[in-house]
Amino acid sequence: MVAKTVNQRAWFLVLPVLFIVALNAIIxxxxxxxxxxxxxxxxxxxxxxxxxxxxxxxxSSRFHSALGRQFLFTAIILAIEIPLGVAVALAMPRTGPWVSVCLVLMALPLLIPWNVVGAMWNIFALPDIGLLGYGLNWLGFDYNYTQQPVAAWFTVVLMDVWHWTSLVVLLAYAGLSSIPDAYYQAAKIDGAGRFAVFRYIQLPKMKRVLIIALLLRFMDSFMIYTEPFVLTGGGPGNSTTFLSIDLVKAAIGEFxxxxxxxxxxxxxxxxxxxxxxxxxxxxxxxxxx
Amino acid sequence: MLEMINVSKRVGNELHIDNVSLKFERGSLNVLLGPTLAGKTSLMRLMAGLDRPSSGDIQVDGKSVLGMQVRHRNVAMVYQQFINYPGFSVYDNIASPMRLAGVDTAKLDKRVREAADLLRLTEYLDRMPLQLSGGQQQRTAIARALVKQADLVLLDEPLANLDYKLREELRVELPKIFAQTGAILLYATTEPHEALLLGGQSATLHQGKVTQFGKTIDVYNNPQSLTTAQTFSDPPFNTVALTKQGGELRFGNANVANIPQKINALNDGDYTAAVRPHHLSLAPSEKHSVAVQAEVGTSEITGSETFVHVNANGNRWVVLTHGVHRVNPGEQITLYVDPASLYLFDHQQSLVHAPEQYAQG
Structure with a gap:
């Protein structure tokens, strides 16, 4: 066996990192x-x-229901945003001047701060003056997110889909762009149809970025706080009180x-x-x- | 038999393929030789049916196939990148074209195992493509093309991404593997020596045009134009403008009196002479009798050979010589040319004289 050289000085070099981690995480x-x-x-x-x-x-049943709401919300978000993101990425042009236009449009929602998104949708969805709220009521839907739990959920989910599907789109698009054109040619020569190309080439090639997208969207939606807080403050009643909102209520509201x-x-x-x-x-x- | 008749392909304002006519027999091995962007891939895409020509016709056994969909053409293609289905095992990858064609399971299994055996993949059949080396990935792609029993097999620089040793191995195997299938085999490459090693027939491509098509060795020995000659020479031919007058060739301030009979028979006038890098010598001999002064630019030693890049009377030349020769940049040296190895091209760059010993092919 070869003896390893031991250099204790290396520990010394790790100290600054330990110090910073201790300060911002461990303590x-x-x-x-x-x-x-x-x-x-x-x-x-x-x-x-x-x-x-x-x-x-x-x-406590309060924690149970907050947790239940949280999991339901995250499940809905993932079930909508991941397939929708992939679908949009597939529909985006691969070459030409429209690529940058699409990318910029996709990136726009991601650049808007969370509380601004909440405030925007708060106004946008108001039944008396908001375009969305007024429009829905005009179409004959009885919609008022400040009073109806279903409407509140609908608004929160729609807002999150609007805000974050772009992230999935961009990741999926990056995955798609990395597939050499020869794969599509090969599939065409093999006689593979559109679905086979998606199932056997595009999906496996996107697998890794999609797992990352899933992870990011899971964490983010699981920790959602600002947007529903600005939109409804967790209401009406407790219907959109997700875990983090409940947590803040317990800590700051009730001490x-x-x-x-x-x-x-x-x-x-x-x-x-x-x-x-x-x-x-x-x-x-x-x-x- | 596959025939391309006056085929052109225009994309936007660019002419990718310029009036190409070619004819390939069943069971033949054909090389498409040309630099990058010469149109090799474009030509293959047209043959496969992935693109439609802007004009002209493509016929199989005398019938036009322009209206036929790719999947009905029975074409197989292997690419420079190693293209396999990422989520399939090697076995399923090889089986994929037959599954799409609806071949029954017993027959499919037999053919997959035969192909795997031929390409030495038997022990890797359960692996996923990315668990294989580059050579094995490309073998898988080749096996997929093989089991398809296609009438037309297009190999688009299939060995370019492999390391030297694997390339040598597969290059020998490839034509043999497909020879038994009776398919028309097309092999695109940028490397002249690869074309020579493969043999068969070669078509040289330059800017979307086929400049010459014939037996590979004939195209090499008797390039009908300077363009073909340059496409089929690496390093490039050394060229010099010269004048023939009486029994003499004049270039720069040199006169060559002792010229071959056949060159002597040409009309007096201006020609472009071309000589292969390995026909230049750093030492005089009975054959290498014409001396040319040159200044050394750089020299590269590969081990068994030395490339000397020189400036000879304003012409950039390359000398390829056996063994290790040390020359220094800026050094004045004398090169020796064998007049019998000269190619002569007229002012339209058409061949008027090829060296005697090669003329028969």
């Missing part, structure tokens, strides 16, 4: 962990509570620091778990293709 996280297992009544006075807050959160901290940790673990699942899937895909 805040540990503070939250601290809060989640203690109770406090005044600054500096803490009582150890163990898993009390966790038990309370996990058994239940223990509950909020326990929720944060659970929230964090869920996101981490799903990301880990995606990551392993991605790595396995790497071996296969």
């Amino acid at each position: 805040p996280l540990m503070t939250v962990v601290n809060y989640s297992i203690q109770d406090t009544f005044s600054p500096g006075v803490f009582f150890f509570e163990g898993t009390k807050w966790y038990q309370e959160v996990l058994s 239940n620091l223990g509950i909020a901290a326990a929720m944060s940790i659970l929230y964090f673990l869920m996101t981490l778990l799903v990301c880990w699942v995606f990551y392993t899937l991605m790595m396995r895909g790497e071996d296969e293709t």
Whole structure:
């Protein structure tokens, strides 16, 4: 066996990174962990509570329904945005002057800040003065997102689709552009039809970018806060109170620091778990293709 | 038999294929030789039916196939990139054209295994394309083309992306593999020596035009124009403008009196002389009797050969000589030309004289 040279000085070079990571990740996280297992009544006075807050959160129907809403929302978002994004990318021109026009149009929604998107749609969807709200009512739909949960959901989903489908489009388009023209020729010579080309060439070639798109859209929609907050503030009632909105309500609105901290940790673990699942899937895909 | 009759292809304002007429027999091996953008791929796309010619006709056994869809043409194609279905195993990749054609399972399995055996892929049949080396990926693509039992097999620079050793191997195998199928085999390449190694017939392409078509060795030995000669020479022919007067050739300040009989028989006048880089010598000999002064630009040593780039009376020449010769940039050297190895082209760049020893082909 060859002896490895040991150079302890390398640890020294890692210190700055450790310092920064400690400052911006570990310390805040540990503070939250601290809060989640203690109770406090005044600054500096803490009582150890163990898993009390966790038990309370996990058994509360309020958390269950927020979590349920969150998963439903994310599922709807992924089910719409991923296929729609791929479809738009397929329909976009591959060459010519229209390529840049399409790309710019696609990138525009991505450049708009979250709260501005929320404010835009807030006004756009108002039933009395908003173009969308007024138009829908004029067409005979009874639509008022400030009062009807279904209308609120419809608006939030539509807003997110408008805001973020472009990301999927751009990623899928990048995947499509990397396919050499010879693949299409080969398929044509083989006598493969349009669907076979999509199923056996384009989809496998887009697999990796689509997994990335799925991961990004999952994380983003799972953590959605600003847009529904600006649009409806989580209402009407609690109908669009997703996890992060619920969390902020608990922490800032009700000042239940223990509950909020326990929720944060659970929230964090869920996101981490799903990301880990995606990551392993991605790595396995790497071996296969 | 595949016949292209006065075929042209125009894209926008550019003429990609300019009035090409070619005829290929069943079971023949044909090389399309030309530099990048000469129109080799465009020509293949037209033959495959991927593009329609702007004018002219393409006939198979005397019947026009212009109206026929690609999938009914029974064409197979192999590309410079290694094109396989990314989500299919090697087995399924090879089987794919037969599955589309609806070949029954037993027959399909037999043919896949035969092709895999021939291309030495048997032990990789379960692998995915990206788990293979470049050579194996290209073998898979070739196997796919083979099992299709196509009437027309188009190989578009199939070995260009492979390393040297694999290229040598596959180049020998390719014509043999397809020879038994009786298909018309077309092989596009940019490399003259690849055309010579393949043999068969060659068509030289230059700016969308076929400049010559015939037996490969004939095209090499008797290029009918300077353009064909240059297409079929790497490094390029060394050329010089000269004047024939009486029994003498004059170029620069040199006079050559001892000229071959056949050159002597030509009319007096101006010609372009061309000589292959390996027919120039750095040392005089009985045959290499004409001395030319030149200044060394650069020299490259490949190990067994030396390329010397020189400036001879304002002409850029290349000398290809055996062995290692050390010459320094800027050095004045003397080159020796064998007058018997000269090609002469007239002012329209048509061949008027080819060296004697090659004239029969």
